[in-house]
Amino acid sequence: MSQLPDHVGLDFGSHSVKAVQLEDISSNKPTLVNFGSQVTPQGVINSEDASHQQKLTDSLKALFDSAKIKEKRVVMALPEFSVFTRFTEYSGIKEDEIKNAVFYEAKRLIPLPIEEVQMSYLPIGYDDKRSVYKVLIVAAPRKIIDIYTSVVDKAGLEPVAIETESIAMGRAMYRSTGIKEILMLDFGAQSTDMSIMNNGFLVFAQSISIGSDALTQAIVNKFGFEYNQAEEYKRNYGLAEDVLEGKVAQALKPVMDSILVEIQRGMEFYKSRTLLPVPQECLLNGDGAMLPGLEKYMTDQLNINSKVGDPWTNIKVDAKYESALAKSKPSFSVAVGLALKTE
Numbered sequence: 421m422s423q424l425p426d427h428v429g430l431d432f433g434s435h436s437v438k439a440v441q442l443e444d445i446s447s448n449k450p451t452l453v454n455f456g457s458q459v460t461p462q463g464v465i466n467s468e469d470a471s472h473q474q475k476l477t478d479s480l481k482a483l484f485d486s487a488k489i490k491e492k493r494v495v496m497a498l499p500e501f502s503v504f505t506r507f508t509e510y511s512g513i514k515e516d517e518i519k520n521a522v523f524y525e526a527k528r529l530i531p532l533p534i535e536e537v538q539m540s541y542l543p544i545g546y547d548d549k550r551s552v553y554k555v556l557i558v559a560a561p562r563k564i565i566d567i568y569t570s571v572v573d574k575a576g577l578e579p580v581a582i583e584t585e586s587i588a589m590g591r592a593m594y595r596s597t598g599i600k601e602i603l604m605l606d607f608g609a610q611s612t613d614m615s616i617m618n619n620g621f622l623v624f625a626q627s628i629s630i631g632s633d634a635l636t637q638a639i640v641n642k643f644g645f646e647y648n649q650a651e652e653y654k655r656n657y658g659l660a661e662d663v664l665e666g667k668v669a670q671a672l673k674p675v676m677d678s679i680l681v682e683i684q685r686g687m688e689f690y691k692s693r694t695l696l697p698v699p700q701e702c703l704l705n706g707d708g709a710m711l712p713g714l715e716k717y718m719t720d721q722l723n724i725n726s727k728v729g730d731p732w733t734n735i736k737v738d739a740k741y742e743s744a745l746a747k748s749k750p751s752f753s754v755a756v757g758l759a760l761k762t763e
């Protein structure tokens with residue numbers, strides 16, 4: 421497989437677009453060159469409207485300008501809620517027959533007309549005991565790929581690869597921890613993405629359509645605050661029980677619990693589909709992972725050791741960037757993972 425050159429990892433989120441530029445990505449310890457984020461204009465994510473796409477192009481240009489990124493080559497991620505990731509197994513076939521098997525089965529696995537999606541698959545190992553090939557199928561609507569390719573193009577950048585947020589996240593978390601079995605949660609604004617890595621390969625991903633903005637809204641509803649004030653309360657107090665008599669935590673819990681129901685469902689589905697146990701380590705990412713008390717809450721509720729992720733662990737970071745990064749460690753996990761993609 422061809423090696424990708426150094427490039428910028430570009431993560432389009434509904435709250436912000438994040439960019440990370442690394443160099444020497446094929447080495448054991450790549451170096452951070454530049455990074456930055458820019459608030460996403462409202463309503464532009466996945467929009468086919470030309471004026472929305474122009475707005476997104478403009479913020480991309482502003483992001484590259486303000487972060488002083490000169491590199492034009494980018495690897496981007498499509499929003500997780502717009503892609504389909506499916507684990508499947510094949511027995512009784514030869515390795516070179518996997519491709520045909522995948523395309524044959526895709527119709528059943530992917531809930532969209534096959535001609536409207538771009539499909540790829542990743543062989544993720546052979547189970548000797550059960551004599552099965554394990555495969556991850558990924559499909560993205562061509563329409564969505566076209567939107568981001570055109571936005572990136574218009575911003576004067578060159579897309580060299582596209583992948584899913586979860587695959588990028590898995591790479592970043594594996595590189596930073598060396599752990600091969602991880603449950604990963606990405607707390608975004610509009611959605612919470614859940615994925616599972618087994619033996620170093622991503623095997624499960626799903627997007628839960630409740631994000632961290634719903635937590636802010638719960639505070640608005642409970643206390644009648646303005647949105648910005650509620651956002652401040654969320655960031656300052658979160659799920660901590662020992663402040664304001666735990667009143668903020670009480671407002672947030674019903675929303676957290678609906679996210680947890682979906683996570684539990686995802687874990688049950690994962691176990692039944694893969695016959696594998698759920699990992700005993702959980703890493704929390706996305707800006708929403710900075711919610712006070714989240715580590716403890718997830719550890720208690722899931723009964724899995726949960727920690728905020730830090731994608732920068734095995735990356736050389738110049739002292740001038742350290743204080744800025746310290747404030748937002750889990751924010752850039754997807755962008756770092758994209759920047760680390762070598763093939």
Ligand SMILES: Nc1ncnc2c1ncn2[C@@H]1O[C@H](COP(=O)(O)OP(=O)(O)OP(=O)(O)O)[C@@H](O)[C@H]1O
Nearest residue numbers: 433434435436608609610611632633706707708710
């Ligand atoms: N310090 C903090 N504590 C708690 N929540 C925070 C903090 N900082 C940001 N957030 C929340 O994180 C969310 C934005 O996360 P992020 O930037 O990762 O989203 P995104 O990737 O742009 O969105 P999506 O994944 O939904 O497309 C917002 O709901 C915001 O309120």
Ligand SMILES: [Mg+2]
Nearest residue numbers: 433606608706
């Ligand atoms: Mg995100």
